[in-house]
Amino acid sequence: MKAASQTILVHEISKLQTKEAQWDPFAWYQEMRENNPVFYDAEQDVWNVFLYDHAKRVLFDHALFSNKKERSLIPTPREDNRANVNFVDPPEHRNRRALLAKAFTPRNLKEWEPRIHMIVDELIAEMEGRDTVDIVQELAIPLPVTVIAELLGAPTKDRHQIKSWSDILFMPYAKDTYSDVVAEKAQAMKEFHEYLLPIVKEKRKHPADDILSDLTKAELDGERLNDEEVVLSGIGLLGAGNETTTMLISNMFYSMLVDKPGVYQELRSDQSLVPKLTEEVLRFRFPAAMDRKVAQDTDVFGPEMKQGQVVVAWVGAANRDEAQFAHGEEFDIHRPGNQRHLTFGAGPHFCLGAPLARMEANIALTSFVKRFADIGLVENFEVTEHLIDSAIGQSLESFPIRLEQG
Template structure:
């Protein structure tokens, strides 16, 4: 069986517009094929909220250890050392090494710094009458914050972004081999970049995640440089890409999906955190995740065999009308929108979720304080980066202060 799963060959999407707006296909699959076996990719697919939640949370039945992988989901470092490819109890031990840096209590001390970073990037564009909401804010804010949290020079953010883009561009069947070479090059460059920084932190630790990892122990043993590099690359990648998509999607939701949202939120900034939850539900930064069937089961009414792969379509689950009333509408007042599955569920719930929420809320609030009205462009552009298909690449607006 082929090791790589290509989601585009399951959806049949051929344009960026289809990838950006997959929701009619999700609706069709929830209605007609809620549990679907794709014969070409040889992979199961689930689309209903209750089924996606089960796949993401029941690691004994649906394991993260999988010989196959999604073409759009890179494994950082050696697979057996990747948090995304582990199950408990090993996953719990490894995750615990960095988890304390992402607790709400720890991040509270970072809140003033995130405000400062957001204000810095907004100061850089204060003279502009047209602002690209993606390039000028959604990209630099998260990558700067995660760099400082890790303890690497935030001034290198453009290089981090280039590496990150290369890592998440495995591409289609036709371009996969070339993309793997680009990803390998980027990973090596990042490892060479981090190695001397790790050496400095070992001799002179400071208040950051890499320093914490240099003194951390697993079952009485310190982490090797290679293991810290894997953690660092994974956090640098995951810590900026998802939040960039979240902030970009938020502006799209507030200006296009629900145009009344921007002026409303600007008048009542305290509503922004709840609005962010609705953005996460309505336009999830991650649309799907894959697991391996760990034992024969008919839990979804069909016979699934041990070793088969299954894709949980998060973007579909978040629009399931059985769980969310009028799920296809963007609703700032939705009472249960925090039940979305955009950060996963269970043991693999996204480590950086509190940070992503905080960065998005702060970035949006600081922006809204400065700009009373935004005039939409005639057009915006979707990403042509193969690993970021279906996401905004440029979103320029004219601003009024």
């Protein structure tokens, strides 16, 4: 794979090739923080930073590290349009972001809270009276995709198809399957587009109380968004709106059973700790990375980075930086300041959907711990049998757990 390719192949940088290593890259993160905190990958002409302060600088300083980039880790097909908040910097970015931001204001989310509770309750009711459930397939996947489909105004009955397209769009690229993955993503994008276009046209004629309707009415630079721009924005929100939250909810249960056995009982006795657990999972068990283009020659991290090169901020490594988080390799829901993690980004490109993801995760776990007395690993559980390729590593495709009714 030549460095000129638009796509940066993350596993070619880390050299983590096995499922086990990609699921648990944290030893490699630690090694890089300690021994190679600013690392140049000559094969792809990519700089990599692993320390918290470095990663935060990359995400915040758009004068030095621009989001206007030709090459990226982002595995979704690039579709630039006036409503796309990716690949631009302030001030242009500010106007585009404002179009989408009002859907995720605290006031709007507050209005959605009862509906999220209802969806969670319906999913949990299906688990009652059972000894084991697959928490990924029965909670972590259906909750976010149902919520984001309803928020946008797409029919909930289509959530399985929406999830399938989203999964394909977020599949990582690899050297040996590159052209196949490109073709598969293009097909998913085409089908997703053909699905949403008539829905958008209908919303323009008969607006409802949802995000797609709001986008058909929104103006940018004095002009309405056209149908194409609304469709592409909808695809972006539907995709991003379920991938991260599914991973968060899945990882919350994994952390309670593997990273910190016994913490579930703490939550049972004090549900106010649920948001603390959510933040610690986001800090501790999220192998995230974000990229920027070097906007001007700089030696801000020591070595000379040249204008036009790419720099990857390994957020999952930064989140365990001992200089920022004492005993960063330990899972501790009582850690002060654990919400300072960079999993949702930082600066102007901070994730718009972060408040929604947090709300869904907190509601889901609070309702769950109220209903079930305890959870446990199923016998002979091997995590590698339950993994699937995801944006920059592996994520849980399934996770069977034991339930103790209560």
